[in-house]
Amino acid sequence: AMRESYSSENDAGFKTIKPTAGDIVVVGGRGKLGALFVKMFRLSGYKVLVLGRDDWHRAEELVGNASLVVVSVPIDRTVETIERLPKLPADCTLADLTSVKQPAMKAMLASHNGPVVGLHPMFGPDIASFAKQVIIFCEGRSSEQYSWVLEQMKLWGSNLVESNGQEHDETMSLVQALRHFTSFAYGMHLQSENADLKRLLAFSSPIYRLELAMVGRLFAQDPELYVEIITAAPENVKMFKRYLSNFGEALELLEQGDSDAFVKRFREVSDWFGHFATQFQAESRDLLLAAHDRVTH
Ligand code: NAD
Numbered sequence: 001a002m003r004e005s006y007s008s009e010n011d012a013g014f015k016t017i018k019p020t021a022g023d024i025v026v027v028g029g030r031g032k033l034g035a036l037f038v039k040m041f042r043l044s045g046y047k048v049l050v051l052g053r054d055d056w057h058r059a060e061e062l063v064g065n066a067s068l069v070v071v072s073v074p075i076d077r078t079v080e081t082i083e084r085l086p087k088l089p090a091d092c093t094l095a096d097l098t099s100v101k102q103p104a105m106k107a108m109l110a111s112h113n114g115p116v117v118g119l120h121p122m123f124g125p126d127i128a129s130f131a132k133q134v135i136i137f138c139e140g141r142s143s144e145q146y147s148w149v150l151e152q153m154k155l156w157g158s159n160l161v162e163s164n165g166q167e168h169d170e171t172m173s174l175v176q177a178l179r180h181f182t183s184f185a186y187g188m189h190l191q192s193e194n195a196d197l198k199r200l201l202a203f204s205s206p207i208y209r210l211e212l213a214m215v216g217r218l219f220a221q222d223p224e225l226y227v228e229i230i231t232a233a234p235e236n237v238k239m240f241k242r243y244l245s246n247f248g249e250a251l252e253l254l255e256q257g258d259s260d261a262f263v264k265r266f267r268e269v270s271d272w273f274g275h276f277a278t279q280f281q282a283e284s285r286d287l288l289l290a291a292h293d294r295v296t297h
Contacts, residue, residue, distance in 0.1 A: 014155050016045035018148040022067040022089075027051040027081060032125040033097055034072035040130070044152055060086040068149060070119075071096040071104070075228040082107040090114050093146040097121060099172070099225075100232040101138050102165035109140055116140025117149065120168065121158075122175075124221065131157035138165050169233055176229050177236045178243065183215045184226070190215075206288045 024041045028034040029050030041048045051062050063069055063086055071094075073081045078098045088094060093115040098104045101118050108116045118138035127133055135158045137150060150160050163171070190197070197216075204212060218226065230236060253262045270277055 014040075014044040014152075017152040017155060018067070019045070021046060021148070022065040022092075023062075024048045024068045024070070025051055025063050025066045027069065027071045027085070028053075028073035029070075031072055031074075033121065034070070036125045036127075037070060037072065037097070040156055041152075044155070056084070059084075063088055063092070065089070066092045068093045068095065068146075071098070071108075074224065075100055075232075078104050079107045082111055085111060088112055088114065091145060093117060093149060094140075095119050095146070095149065099176070099229050101136075101163075101168045105138055105140055105165045115142035115145040117143070117146045118165065118168075120172075129157060133158045134161055135159070136161050136163050136168055138163055138168060172229070173233055173236050173239055177232060178239065180218060180226050181230050181236075181240055182243070183218045184230075186215045187219055206292070207284065210284075210288065 024046045026034045026038050026041075026048060029038045029048070030052050034050075038048050038050060049062050049066075051059055055062065066089060069085065069088055069092060071078060071081055071085075075098055078096060078100075082094075082096070082104065085094075091114055092112075094108050094112040095117045096104045096108060097119050099120055101120060105116070105118045108118070117140050120136040120138075122134040122136060130153070135153055137160055139162070154160055190200075197212075200212060201209060250262070250265070253259075253265065273280075
């Protein structure tokens with residue numbers, strides 16, 4: 001039913017969860033992710049204003065009737081941008097879309113006394129729809145006053161998952177930083193081996209194409225964003241070193257020709273993955289089936 005309402009309402013627009021809302025102001029709304037949210041809020045019947053880099057001289061006017069201000073500027077400008085905001089209406093919700101949550105949460109709570117919510121869309125601006133896309137949200141203050149924002153995003157089809165700044169940032173180390181870093185290293189390796197990507201693709205069945213795509217898509221995007229995500233937490237580099245040491249350990253088993261030890265280690269990891277291993281196998285099969293259906297029907 002969710003999918004149906006999604007695809008049928010996509011062109012005509014979405015139901016407005018809070019018709020009495022004032023303006024929605026997106027700071028950085030001409031950027032990649034900001035523009036996507038500007039579009040979605042407009043499609044949902046809200047009046048949306050953009051506060052861009054050159055609009056600070058009229059910032060007070062822009063936020064004067066705001067019910068929601070969303071900050072979507074480059075990560076390293078986020079805190080200073082939040083601090084620079086003029087006084088917001090008391091009942092206005094202040095939110096951000098930044099990939100690193102603790103500094104933004106702290107700055108938002110300090111600079112605004114009204115409702116605050118941190119958001120992290122776990123996707124980039126290239127998504128075809130919001131259906132099933134994960135958005136992490138971190139409670140700042142007065143959730144009863146910003147719940148309409150979450151409800152609106154649920155109506156777009158997204159999957160809202162609650163966290164707090166600390167858990168979010170720690171989990172992101174493994175969900176994003178490690179993943180992007182290993183994709184980067186993989187890509188670097190393909191380059192230095194001078195791999196023939198065309199032939200690699202030709203030799204790849206769907207599951208291997210998917211893996212190649214996961215790596216290759218990184219290089220279609222902004223290096224700045226990935227540097228920020230990869231280096232977001234100072235502990236990330238230490239964690240990458242532990243990864244490297246596991247890599248080295250596995251390599252040593254191979255170098256020693258110790259396939260028994262390798263198999264033993266493999267089984268230990270399998271046991272640790274437990275039922276998730278078979279779940280992941282089924283999930284990847286279903287994903288590929290769904291992708292195949294989309295291409296052929
Ligand atoms: P972007 O560079 O495309 O957009 C940033 C926008 O902010 C630009 O339009 C820029 O002109 C504007 N800007 C810069 N300084 C400003 C200022 N002082 N005042 C007002 N506007 C200013 O970046 P993006 O990829 O859209 O990322 C924006 C935010 O979204 C970041 O916090 C990032 O962590 C987050 N995010 C991005 C992605 C992604 O895949 N792109 C995914 C999840 C979260």
